[in-house]
Amino acid sequence: MRRLSRHALFWPLATLALLLVLNSCFNPAFLALSWRDGHLYGHLIDILKNAAPLMVVALGMTLVIAVRGLDISVGAVVAIAAAVATLLTGGSFNAGGEVASEHPLWLALGAALLVAAACGLWNGVLVVKAGMQPIVATLILMVAGRGIAQLLTGGQIITVYYPPFFAIGSGFLAGLPIALWIAAGLWGVLHLALSRSALGLFIRAIGGNPEAARVAGVRSAAITLCVYTFCGLAAGVAGLIVSSNVKSADANNAGQLFELDAILAVTLGGTALTGGRFTLAGTVVGALIIQTLTSTIYSLGVPPEVNLVVKAALVFAVMLLQSAEFRSLFTRRAAADPGAPR
């Protein structure tokens, strides 16, 4: 039990389990899964599907935070990618009543991802080459990015009429949402890349002590650039999922507050904000906690306005638990009392 509770994933998983139990107490049908229209159907599936974009963004954010960075522009990049993808896909009814896309779908998706990766690279260049603080460097794109997205869409909400585009966000594959497959695939690739190669070690080294890592021969600049580029790319993928799910792109509101939710998911998962210590699986659990919390609040019939307050309380709690100073308040007391079990 002791060893179990020490495991990095113990607290995130326990929180998630608690939320699920709470939900099933109030709503016995919560955990029920059924097979309808050729795919799984139920609250849990909804949570997994809705959490997918956040998972994807948070995975990118995890790596950025692991190298002592931060990317607060991901929300804006989500909006840009959504704008590019929907503009290039578009769709109009031709004579036969069929819906044709403006450009081939692969081109639209590829262009959106390319633009998103370029945004990430831009952030990386500002951090690595210009030596700016990550918050400041990404603040620039956070402010300008939404303007760029609005410029692309002309301030309008762009609607897509081309059905194949909808599959990304609302389609199902082998009974599970495609969005979930995308998130799982991304996690799998990252997990393999980080655990089967030295990359994970390098990222931990950079986050632990950038100067020492550089002296030890880790190519920190190149790796940090890649990490920021990947974070941009991940935000782009999330942009595709989000815009495909709502069949449109709203430059003003797409990905709003995404950066905060992503940072929250990373923190909840047990990744240290100071860098060096990260867990991809924890981040996925963190994203699930946030989405489950949102669903819980809706299903409990509590006004959705409470959501923000609950989230804030959660962040405060997690923050304090992660703080060595806060924990020492209790351990010191335990140490002072010889009778206390240690």
Next chain:
Amino acid sequence: MSRRLLPLSVTILLFIGMAAFGALRYDGFLSLQVFLNLLIDNAFLCVAAVGMTFVILSGGIDLSVGAVMAFTTTLSAALLGIGWNPYATMAVVLALGAAFGAAQGFLIQRFRLAPFIVTLAGMFMARGCSYLISTESVPISDPTYVAIAQARIPVGFDASLTLGALVAIATVLAAMRLAHATAFGRAVYALGGDENSARLMGLAVGRTRIAVYLLSGFTAALAGIVMTFYMLSGYSLHAVGLELDAIAAVVIGGTLLAGGVGYVAGTLFGVLILGIIQTLIAFDGTLSSWWTKIVVGVLLLLFCLLQRLFESRSRRTA
């Protein structure tokens, strides 16, 4: 000394340049009222940015100001709605803002937490609380508030200022005195410059840091009151993203985000530059409002690069 003033002078020159550009390009731009309107329309931003200046000078950041402003407007509207005395309302929201800021400062100082995350959670909290008060926009009809909102102070040449703009000017003057002529101001600069040195010099680092966030919470609430006059309504979606504008104004005003270097007067010009961009775009009439964001982003980039240049050069000469 002149090198320290370099970013500030660039900011002032940029403002003069933009004003000259507007005057040459558009008829009616060069009038006193147009420039006073910069202050009137951005009074709340100015007040909030002054508090942010202290936080950034101390090496921290406060993302909660926009949410605290929204909370102030909704709480003011709610309290006035149930018949509270307007001055009591103002006192209560100011006290709450200061207490909220101090609580954030305490968490940051006592538990060594990252200011970014603490104030982020504070932003959720304050915005969430204003949603709890009301999700609708609540109009304010209290006679005192309406009278203050409509008051115009003539300054000659057919131009006038609002009380909100006067509050902004007073805040800037008081902050300049606080930053440059008091022990507290010196401690803030020392804290932002190097925390360990500041501690070794015997400065009360902990108290200063908490006071900085308290001040920022207070100015955010004051900015919220100014915004309440400006909008004459309480709405939980007021001032969304205003913290970013405030940070942008501080950076464009020449304050180093790493802390320790900067001037309150620079922040005033930063706010005026953000305002004049919007005015120029409004005068042009053909450009859309989203150009504002792009131009602000570009300016942020230029000033950050300038700061980096300035930092690396001063390090080389040191």
